[in-house]
Amino acid sequence: VASDRPLLEIRDLAKHFGGIKAVNGVSLTVNRGDVAVLIGPNGSGKTTVLNVLSGIYTATAGSIVYDGKEITNLGPARINRLGISRTFQNIRLFPELTALENVAVGYYRRGTVGLAGALLSRPRGYREEREAMEKARETLHFLGFARLGVKAKNLPYGQQRIVEIARAIVSGPELLLLDEPAAGMNHEETEVLSQILYRIHARGMTMLLIEHDMSFVSSVATRAYVMDFGQKISEGSVKQVLSDPAVMKAYLGD
Ligand code: ADP
Known part of the structure; x- marks a missing residue:
């Protein structure tokens, strides 16, 4: 049965940039309904995992299976159409477009037209534009x-x-990837964000996020994976990994 199967299985994933082993043999499983968080010191490979997963980088080795389908090294547009959507560490909105228009662009993106196409050409009919809005x-x-x-x-x-x-989320993805959603937010904004993630989660969406704000992570995550030097060094509940000596050692450095 589909629901018995994990939504995402990353197996022995590696991504090397020349001699830099940014990700070096990471396996992790995200089950449907999880709010999974990837934590770890700066430079440990978290963003690279997200980038390979969303098709921005090709993997050096390993495989990614999403909803039972091998998706390793498919392009970002195809991965997006299969139901995986993401945000970036740096905000990438169109500054001159309204909030509504920016979100509508995300709806166009679920189709075959790329981001630039959605904005630059206007091949779509009035009906489709209405629907996106x-x-x-x-x-x-x-x-x-x-x-x-x-x-x-x-x-x-x-x-x-x-x-x-x-x-x-406007295109109704099943898996949402968030790269440091709380970064740069004040306390009040972080509160609003955690309520928003609860709401999204309650709608049945599965999430994998990278986050540094541990009190935020503790309040939203159902499962945590810790990376250090391109490898997974711990996994479990947030509470479990934060009391894992290997994790404390990684954060204290050497
Ligand atoms: P994190 O997200 O945990 O801070 P990253 O995944 O951004 O870590 O980076 C892991 C390592 O890979 C770092 O040493 C970083 O400099 C390197 N790296 C990331 N992207 C590239 C790239 N495009 N080219 C070369 N090195 C990269």
Whole structure:
């Protein structure tokens, strides 16, 4: 049965950049409904895992199976169409577009047209544009975001992040990848973010995130994986990994 199968299985994944072994034999399994978090010191390979997973980099070795299908080294657009969506560490909104328009772009992206195509050419009919706007409106409403007509560049940082998340989920992905969603947020913004992630999770979406804010991680994550020097050094509940001596050693450095 589909639901007995893990949603994502990464097996012995490696990504080397010349002599740099950014990821060096990582295996991890994300089950449906997990809010999984990847933690570890800077440079331990977390973002590289996300980049290979979302098709931005090709793997040096290993395999990625999503929903029973081998997806290793498919391009970002195909991976996205299979139901994996992501946000980036640095906000990548279109500054001159409104919050609503930015999210609608995410809906176009689920189709065959690339990001540039969606913006530059306008091959789509009125109906499709209406549908994208409607979905964008629905998604922002679902996340409790009301400033639909404000240009992205005029939104405070925390709200820009929420618009990015809305853009990532507007096409209804099953797996959402978030690269440091709480980075740069103040306490209040982080609170809003954790409520938003609860809401998304309650809708049945599975998440894999990278995050440094441990109190945030403790409040949202159901499972944690710790990386150091390109390898997985611990896994379990957040509480378990944070009391693992190997993890403490990695964070204290040498
Ligand atoms: P983290 O996300 O845990 O901070 P990264 O995955 O960003 O770690 O980086 C892991 C290692 O891989 C670092 O040594 C980094 O410099 C290197 N690295 C990441 N991306 C590239 C790249 N495109 N080219 C060369 N080295 C890279």
